[in-house]
Amino acid sequence: MARPPPKRKPKKTMMTTTTTTTKNNNNNRFRGSAEGRSAYFARREAANVLKKVLQGDARRRAVGSIKTLVYAPSVRNKKATFALVCETLKYLPVLKDILPEAGVLMTGKWKRHQELIYVTAYDMLFGQKSSVIEGGGPVEKYLAVREKTILKSLAQLLVRKKIKCPEDLVLNGQPSVVRPRYVRVNTLKYDVSSAIQELEKICKVKKDDVVPDLLVLPAGTDLHDHPLVVNGSVFLQGKASSMPAFALNPEPGWKVLDACAAPGNKTIQLAAIMDGKGEITACELNDKRVLHLKDTIKRSGASNVTVFHGDFLGINPKDPLFSKIQAILLDPSCSGSGTSIERLDHLLPSSEVNDAGKANNDRIWKLASFQKKALAHALSFPAVERVVYSTCSLHQMENEDVVMSALPLATSLNFNLVSPFPKWPHRGLPVFEGSEKLLRTDPAEGMDGFFITLFVKKREAKKKTRQLIPYPYKMHAWLRLHKVGRKKRGRKI
Numbered sequence: 001m002a003r004p005p006p007k008r009k010p011k012k013t014m015m016t017t018t019t020t021t022t023k024n025n026n027n028n029r030f031r032g033s034a035e036g037r038s039a040y041f042a043r044r045e046a047a048n049v050l051k052k053v054l055q056g057d058a059r060r061r062a063v064g065s066i067k068t069l070v071y072a073p074s075v076r077n078k079k080a081t082f083a084l085v086c087e088t089l090k091y092l093p094v095l096k097d098i099l100p101e102a103g104v105l106m107t108g109k110w111k112r113h114q115e116l117i118y119v120t121a122y123d124m125l126f127g128q129k130s131s132v133i134e135g136g137g138p139v140e141k142y143l144a145v146r147e148k149t150i151l152k153s154l155a156q157l158l159v160r161k162k163i164k165c166p167e168d169l170v171l172n173g174q175p176s177v178v179r180p181r182y183v184r185v186n187t188l189k190y191d192v193s194s195a196i197q198e199l200e201k202i203c204k205v206k207k208d209d210v211v212p213d214l215l216v217l218p219a220g221t222d223l224h225d226h227p228l229v230v231n232g233s234v235f236l237q238g239k240a241s242s243m244p245a246f247a248l249n250p251e252p253g254w255k256v257l258d259a260c261a262a263p264g265n266k267t268i269q270l271a272a273i274m275d276g277k278g279e280i281t282a283c284e285l286n287d288k289r290v291l292h293l294k295d296t297i298k299r300s301g302a303s304n305v306t307v308f309h310g311d312f313l314g315i316n317p318k319d320p321l322f323s324k325i326q327a328i329l330l331d332p333s334c335s336g337s338g339t340s341i342e343r344l345d346h347l348l349p350s351s352e353v354n355d356a357g358k359a360n361n362d363r364i365w366k367l368a369s370f371q372k373k374a375l376a377h378a379l380s381f382p383a384v385e386r387v388v389y390s391t392c393s394l395h396q397m398e399n400e401d402v403v404m405s406a407l408p409l410a411t412s413l414n415f416n417l418v419s420p421f422p423k424w425p426h427r428g429l430p431v432f433e434g435s436e437k438l439l440r441t442d443p444a445e446g447m448d449g450f451f452i453t454l455f456v457k458k459r460e461a462k463k464k465t466r467q468l469i470p471y472p473y474k475m476h477a478w479l480r481l482h483k484v485g486r487k488k489r490g491r492k493i
């Protein structure tokens with residue numbers, strides 16, 4: 001006879017880590033002022049983001065940067081959440097030091113809420129201070145009972161470190177993240193002057209002097225839910241990240257392969273450079289990222305992009321689908337060390353290990369070995385005339401060394417290294433003859449650290465090089481050339 005299912009005890013209402021359930025449970029639980037209430041919810045949103053950030057950091061596989069996670073639609077109070085996550089991360093070593101001493105143990109049920117404990121303890125000691133406790137839930141009460149001991153433990157730490165002010169406990173010399181906000185106008189949908197006119201309603205706007213269609217806005221301009229961003233008329237894309245597609249500069253009508261495409265910023269930029277004419281294949285291996293790629297393409301309105309969900313290394317260059325490819329953009333997975341400041345990686349617990357360079361070496365070696373294979377593969381497509389290899393890494397192993405490894409093959413296939421943006425002052429590290437043709441962007445110059453190499457097949461090198469010089473002295477002619485086509489399709493939304 002079948003046994004009846006065991007009777008389950010009704011679950012106690014505990015705080016959960018998902019935003020929606022937390023909100024419902026806490027809505028009933030919160031008693032207090034409007035200010036206390038908003039701080040209470042911001043802490044929960046921050047704890048959810050912090051949990052993902054710390055888990056990703058521990059596995060060295062970030063699910064997204066702090067900013068990406070904060071700008072997810074599920075996060076309501078983005079500004080407060082962002083500030084709380086960053087501040088809690090800054091003070092995390094201090095909190096990890098003083099909380100156990102004060103008897104705040106992350107064991108049993110509290111282990112599940114450790115991120116909320118960190119955020120709340122930060123808020124209690126360094127943030128909102130006393131208002132934290134008002135109308136709080138179990139974590140607030142847990143910390144409130146121990147407040148005196150926690151403060152005592154903090155005071156002892158200050159004495160031990162011979163520091164007077166708690167703020168001095170936070171690491172000095174962290175890079176400041178004040179950079180302009182760059183916005184790329186999606187000329188498939190919109191025109192540059194209308195974008196300037198529209199954005200000038202909220203802030204000062206100027207055209208970038210190097211990358212066409214790129215606008216420079218004041219640092220910190222928040223555009224994530226601006227209508228032009230939401231409807232795909234403009235894309236939030238950094239200056240350095242906007243340079244590889246222009247280095248490749250495929251002509252309208254060409255067949256182009258974006259070998260490692262997601263989330264698709266460069267794919268749709270290629271589509272815009274080609275005036276929406278020709279065929280672009282966007283190849284992406286990762287299941288989740290392929291969805292993001294499709295979404296970006298849809299938002300951009302590009303109609304000449306086909307997504308290929310698969311392994312770039314598994315593509316047979318002689319396959320009729322790919323044998324006529326004329327240009328390849330290879331922007332493979334890399335360490336991302338050039339974007340770590342923008343991603344706020346210096347706030348993560350792993351950053352100290354990375355500074356020492358120990359934990360990272362293995363990973364970089366593995367990445368470089370993939371990058372070398374991928375570059376050799378890109379050069380071997382029979383009809384390919386231009387290949388751009390780019391990374392957002394600062395490591396020579398992922399940059400100059402990868403290019404150097406491909407040089408014998410490139411030479412045998414008649415490729416030359418050609419200088420993208422020849423007047424750009426910062427070039428490749430001088431580790432082989434010709435490395436001055438490579439381009440680096442420098443995080444110290446207020447940009448992400450990117451690396452760009454352009455290979456051009458010899459028979460067209462002379463002709464194409466002329467067209468590839470937008471900066472700075474060919475700029476006017478080049479822009480005129482671009483505007484001719486754009487006037488027709490630019491339209492106001």
Ligand SMILES: C[S@@+](CC[C@H](N)C(=O)[O-])C[C@H]1O[C@@H](n2cnc3c(N)ncnc32)[C@H](O)[C@@H]1O
Pocket residue numbers: 259260261262263264265266267283284285286289310311312313331332333334
């Ligand atoms: C640096 S990201 C590309 C960023 C993209 N170019 C952009 O600007 O939006 C590298 C991408 O390559 C993908 N990838 C890694 N290995 C791959 C492979 N063997 N074949 C295809 N895609 C791959 C990763 O999943 C990741 O989405």
